Amino acid sequence: MAKCTAIAASGNPCKGTPLSGSSFCFHHHPDNAGKLSARGQRGGKTGGRGRPRVELANIKTQLHELADSVLDGSVDRADASVAGQLLNIVLRAVTVELQVREQLELIERLEKLEQAEEARLASLREPGSGFGA
Numbered sequence: 001m002a003k004c005t006a007i008a009a010s011g012n013p014c015k016g017t018p019l020s021g022s023s024f025c026f027h028h029h030p031d032n033a034g035k036l037s038a039r040g041q042r043g044g045k046t047g048g049r050g051r052p053r054v055e056l057a058n059i060k061t062q063l064h065e066l067a068d069s070v071l072d073g074s075v076d077r078a079d080a081s082v083a084g085q086l087l088n089i090v091l092r093a094v095t096v097e098l099q100v101r102e103q104l105e106l107i108e109r110l111e112k113l114e115q116a117e118e119a120r121l122a123s124l125r126e127p128g129s130g131f132g133a
Contacts, residue, residue, distance in 0.1 A: 002126070004028055019115075020122035026115045052101075055094050059087055 004014035006028035016025025026032055066083055069075035075083075 002123075017119040017123070020118060020125070025119075052094050052098050056091070059091050059094070062087055 002018050002023075004016040004018050004025035005023040006014045006016075006025070008014045014025060014028055016027060018025055019029055022029055024030070063084065066075065066080050066087070070077055070080045
């Protein structure tokens with residue numbers, strides 16, 4: 001089976017499977033440089049997986065404290081109502097962020113599966129691959 005002709009960042013030959021009609025894998029193909037750069041930039045903007053959990057825990061703590069303050073009379077019910085509404089908006093924003101991140105991860109996984117399938121089909125089309133021989 002053919003291998004990518006590029007040299008990896010480690011200095012070793014790339015072990016990737018070349019795209020159909022090319023001697024380069026997806027990651028080393030010159031046409032994909034912009035796509036890979038955009039992915040790298042997007043990855044840095046989404047933050048770590050732990051950040052939303054921390055934000056959710058903080059909101060939960062604030063809501064508990066707010067409820068306790070209303071119950072003990074140290075915070076007015078009207079003020080607590082507005083604060084609760086604002087915390088709900090933040091909670092919704094975190095939820096949307098998680099949904100967007102999940103969609104981006106699914107898109108990336110789908111692209112990898114499509115590349116693998118394309119490489120598999122290309123290898124079946126190669127002479128001597130055993131397919132139809």
